[in-house]
Amino acid sequence: MGIYWALIRVFFLIGLFGFGGGYAIIALIRYFVTIQEKWLTSTQFIDVLAISQITPGPIAINSATFIGYKMAGVLGSAIATLASVFAPFILVFSSSYFFHKLNSDKFKRVLENLRPMTFALIISATYSIVSSSLLDFKSFIIFLISIFLSYINFGNIPLRLLLMAILGEILYFLRF
Amino acid sequence: MSYIDLFWVFLKIGWLTLGGGYVMIPLFMEEFVKKRKWVTQDEFLETLTLAQLFPGPIALNFAVAIGYRLKRLKGALVSATAVILPSFVSILVIAIFFLRFEENKFVQGLFYGLRPAIAGLMVFSIYEILSKYKFTYIKIIIAILFTLVLILFKLNPVYIIILALIGSILWVYTGH
Numbered sequence: 559m560g561i562y563w564a565l566i567r568v569f570f571l572i573g574l575f576g577f578g579g580g581y582a583i584i585a586l587i588r589y590f591v592t593i594q595e596k597w598l599t600s601t602q603f604i605d606v607l608a609i610s611q612i613t614p615g616p617i618a619i620n621s622a623t624f625i626g627y628k629m630a631g632v633l634g635s636a637i638a639t640l641a642s643v644f645a646p647f648i649l650v651f652s653s654s655y656f657f658h659k660l661n662s663d664k665f666k667r668v669l670e671n672l673r674p675m676t677f678a679l680i681i682s683a684t685y686s687i688v689s690s691s692l693l694d695f696k697s698f699i700i701f702l703i704s705i706f707l708s709y710i711n712f713g714n715i716p717l718r719l720l721l722m723a724i725l726g727e728i729l730y731f732l733r734f
Numbered sequence: 735m736s737y738i739d740l741f742w743v744f745l746k747i748g749w750l751t752l753g754g755g756y757v758m759i760p761l762f763m764e765e766f767v768k769k770r771k772w773v774t775q776d777e778f779l780e781t782l783t784l785a786q787l788f789p790g791p792i793a794l795n796f797a798v799a800i801g802y803r804l805k806r807l808k809g810a811l812v813s814a815t816a817v818i819l820p821s822f823v824s825i826l827v828i829a830i831f832f833l834r835f836e837e838n839k840f841v842q843g844l845f846y847g848l849r850p851a852i853a854g855l856m857v858f859s860i861y862e863i864l865s866k867y868k869f870t871y872i873k874i875i876i877a878i879l880f881t882l883v884l885i886l887f888k889l890n891p892v893y894i895i896i897l898a899l900i901g902s903i904l905w906v907y908t909g910h
Contacts, residue, residue, distance in 0.1 A: 639818065674877035682881055685885055705854040722854075
């Protein structure tokens, strides 16, 4: 029973505090699942991120589904996924219900001010992911190519990742 | 418009959007405003703004807000379910396979490439944010402070988020 409650608690909080969109949420998920609960190692967490970037759906929901399954099977997966969407659902739903004219101007300014915080979250997540994924010279090469492909805006993210996976496969078996 | 239509549109968009995020907004607009004329352009933008004001994945929030607008509670539930389903199913299938073959050399090879690629994507996102937004000095200092606290003290990001939220709300509502 305990694991279900832990999944609910963790993914409810991730849903509730998932401000800033995109990569900002990674620091939050990483803290809960690798440092606090130790459900995944740092490397496994990056693997979940990678899977999440080549499949449909947002990182918060994807990681809930994946980790829920890993820790407690299909039921755990469903419970964690529902927990991750519960807070956003309630917030958006009740604001649609109660406020016919939301003062979105002030709200937007509040969010605008959160940008340094979300930026800090992204930098800290990047720091930890870089330090646990660049282990040797070959992975450093892949890292640089990945940045370069993003810089020239090559294809889209899933395509770039697919290429890097193929390159990784080649370099993994190649010894130098 | 029936619940099945609503379900179908969100399911379709849910499948199409690899990696999630803002790429799905133009697709939503195409379907809801141009093709099906369920909402006007203005209503669409108003709903989108509402969806952006809250924590949580933008696609989910948008599905809840537009579902509510069209069909109240049942609409919100139907569209939220449809937008989550593709990511839930695909991650569940991958999780079942991945966890079984995690130690496999071939799988390890793929992720050997994917891990540094993810690190590269994140580093590039920092570059993008820096080139897109003009941070004031005070915001740069706040971002650096938060980053240091997160990295050096391994603090739960929830505390940083709450602190930033309170600070921002006070700042905006005291007339700044």
